[in-house]
Amino acid sequence: MSRRRNERGAAAVEFALIIPVLVLLVLGIMEFSRLYNQQISLSNAARAASRVMAISNDSGAAVTAAIQAAPSLNPGLGAGNIAFSPGTCTSGAVMSVTVSYQSTLMTGAFGATLNLTGEAATPCGG
Numbered sequence: 001m002s003r004r005r006n007e008r009g010a011a012a013v014e015f016a017l018i019i020p021v022l023v024l025l026v027l028g029i030m031e032f033s034r035l036y037n038q039q040i041s042l043s044n045a046a047r048a049a050s051r052v053m054a055i056s057n058d059s060g061a062a063v064t065a066a067i068q069a070a071p072s073l074n075p076g077l078g079a080g081n082i083a084f085s086p087g088t089c090t091s092g093a094v095m096s097v098t099v100s101y102q103s104t105l106m107t108g109a110f111g112a113t114l115n116l117t118g119e120a121a122t123p124c125g126g
Helices: 002-006 010-056 059-069
Strands: 082-085 094-104 113-123
Touching: 010 059, 010 082, 010 094, 010 113, 059 082, 059 094
Parallel strands: none
Antiparallel strands: 082 094, 094 113
């Protein structure tokens, strides 16, 4: 009986020591999952813009397609986030689109922001 009495607070102390590690692990999983989702959205936006440019060679329509392909980004994409290389699509060339986004992290435990980019390339002419 006296042995149990000596170990009364041991579980509480062990829990207090391990809880910061567990909280940091859960926050890391949440941040990674959110950033991975945003990265997939950026890749889809770049792919949509690249496809529109390769088919119609209309940068305005390509920007609209990119914005519509990534509705989950908040704040959303704008024309300044999307870069085309080369500027126009000629037959036989390859249209490369880069979509950049500055993500604000939820917890701030790993920094305030992180820059993400999505890239895609499509041969011009359909």
